[in-house]
Amino acid sequence: xxxxxxIIPCLDTDGERVVKGVNxxxxxxxxxxxxxxxxxxxxxxxxxxxxxxxxSRDHRPTFLETIRSVARELAIxxxxxxxxxxxxxxxxxxxxxxDKLTVNTAAIRNPALLTALAAEFxxxxxxxxxxxxRVGNRxxxxxxxxxxxxxxxxxxxAHQGVDCGAGEILITSMDKDGTRSGFDCPLTAAISRAVSVxxxxxxxxxxxxxxxxxxxxxxxDAALAASIFHDSIQGLGAxxxxxxxxxxxxxxxx
Amino acid sequence: MNIALVEYGAGNLxxxxxxxxxxxxxxxxxxxxxxxxxxxxxxLPGVGHFGxxxxxLGERSLVKPLREAxxxxxxxxGICLGLQAMFATSDEAPGDAGLAMFPQKVSALPxxxxxxxxxxxxxxxxxxxxxxxxxxxxxxxxxAHSYAALEAGEAGVAYxxxxxxxxxxxxxxxxxxxxxxxxxSGPVGARILLNFVRQAGARG
Numbered sequence: 215x216x217x218x219x220x221i222i223p224c225l226d227t228d229g230e231r232v233v234k235g236v237n238x239x240x241x242x243x244x245x246x247x248x249x250x251x252x253x254x255x256x257x258x259x260x261x262x263x264x265x266x267x268x269x270s271r272d273h274r275p276t277f278l279e280t281i282r283s284v285a286r287e288l289a290i291x292x293x294x295x296x297x298x299x300x301x302x303x304x305x306x307x308x309x310x311x312x313d314k315l316t317v318n319t320a321a322i323r324n325p326a327l328l329t330a331l332a333a334e335f336x337x338x339x340x341x342x343x344x345x346x347x348r349v350g351n352r353x354x355x356x357x358x359x360x361x362x363x364x365x366x367x368x369x370x371x372a373h374q375g376v377d378c379g380a381g382e383i384l385i386t387s388m389d390k391d392g393t394r395s396g397f398d399c400p401l402t403a404a405i406s407r408a409v410s411v412x413x414x415x416x417x418x419x420x421x422x423x424x425x426x427x428x429x430x431x432x433x434x435d436a437a438l439a440a441s442i443f444h445d446s447i448q449g450l451g452a453x454x455x456x457x458x459x460x461x462x463x464x465x466x467x468x
Numbered sequence: 469m470n471i472a473l474v475e476y477g478a479g480n481l482x483x484x485x486x487x488x489x490x491x492x493x494x495x496x497x498x499x500x501x502x503x504x505x506x507x508x509x510x511x512l513p514g515v516g517h518f519g520x521x522x523x524x525l526g527e528r529s530l531v532k533p534l535r536e537a538x539x540x541x542x543x544x545x546g547i548c549l550g551l552q553a554m555f556a557t558s559d560e561a562p563g564d565a566g567l568a569m570f571p572q573k574v575s576a577l578p579x580x581x582x583x584x585x586x587x588x589x590x591x592x593x594x595x596x597x598x599x600x601x602x603x604x605x606x607x608x609x610x611x612a613h614s615y616a617a618l619e620a621g622e623a624g625v626a627y628x629x630x631x632x633x634x635x636x637x638x639x640x641x642x643x644x645x646x647x648x649x650x651x652x653s654g655p656v657g658a659r660i661l662l663n664f665v666r667q668a669g670a671r672g
Contacts, residue, residue, distance in 0.1 A: 217587050290652055313483070
């Protein structure tokens with residue numbers, strides 16, 4: 215008996231439609247969020263993440279409606295975020311049906327936001343999302359959808375974020391994102407060693423072997439992927455069967 | 469069937485409502501003492517902070533009606549923080565009294581594994597359980613918490629191991645509770661809710 219490693223499909227949206235791109239650019243339409251959510255719920259996803267990568271204030275009501283329509287399809291946990299800058303925006307996302315929310319840019323500007331969110335909703339509802347890129351011999355945290363460098367060390371920031379109240383870390387490798395060349399195991403392992411909370415690895419998902427690698431060498435508690443699931447390159451059931459055969463604890467479904 | 473979801477300003481009410489709705493079971497939100505008085509079963513959902521939950525129940529004058537409904541034999545299902553609220557006290561809020569349906573306390577899970585205990589885990593069954601009827605032994609359930617009741621005497625019917633052994637399913641007469649979220653636990657979670665609803669039906 216042990217905690218299962220989670221497989222988490224991610225819906226990057228423009229607030230309304232699922233979009234995808236490589237290295238955070240060249241976005242194109244990839245479908246209806248609620249329809250994809252319904253599919254992943256049945257196929258055995260352990261959790262779903264839905265992000266508003268545009269995160270513009272004008273689109274916020276649309277994104278909240280998207281969260282509601284996605285939540286209606288799910289009997290599994292839902293994490294949502296994108297541009298959350300204060301407790302009230304966090305509350306709106308949770309009220310719309312998310313169980314957890316992600317914060318990124320606003321938390322770097324104001325780490326006390328993590329403390330405020332954790333005090334209000336509990337750490338289990340606060341996921342610190344970090345977009346990191348290799349710079350020299352370390353990883354630097356980037357904000358605003360990966361477009362603005364912060365000068366902050368991603369591993370140190372993860373540690374600080376947990377001290378402030380984050381209950382989980384979602385670490386995205388910008389070097390790997392969209393490349394289908396495997397997760398960034400050294401980055402994920404460095405984050406995993408630095409914090410006591412669960413770590414979700416993101417960016418670079420490809421074959422079942424890449425998931426095995428990030429759970430073993432990367433010490434990830436969960437792995438997130440988008441396009442390989444959206445495009446049916448990888449089925450969730452087959453992926454979990456493979457991991458189970460390799461001795462990784464996973465929740466088998468169906 | 470008249471199932472009241474105790475509404476106290478926080479919690480995961482909509483997801484519990486949706487999960488019951490998928491089973492074809494109607495529910496209503498109860499935020500006043502009167503609304504708790506006339507129902508076939510009660511569900512106390514919960515996410516957040518033990519102290520905030522107890523204070524919120526107190527402000528709405530729901531503590532006494534909840535206890536009275538349980539004394540009358542109305543089935544009650546506590547979920548996650550709703551399970552913890554049934555105990556006397558919690559490490560999370562040492563100054564706040566719980567519903568004290570069980571004399572033990574809720575503890576912070578000790579260091580050992582990653583915390584919060586977040587994700588899908590299996591159960592170790594200790595006693596026959598009505599909630600777990602028809603649920604496979606190796607089924608996984610969704611947990612998200614850092615506090616737990618380590619002991620509940622005879623009422624502890626299934627346990628989970630993460631950092632420590634803790635009560636995952638609690639049953640005593642008409643009182644039921646799960647530390648995990650059945651409403652987020654896929655088909656096996658739905659079965660747990662159905663089993664609870666059947667308890668309410670069996671009584672009515």
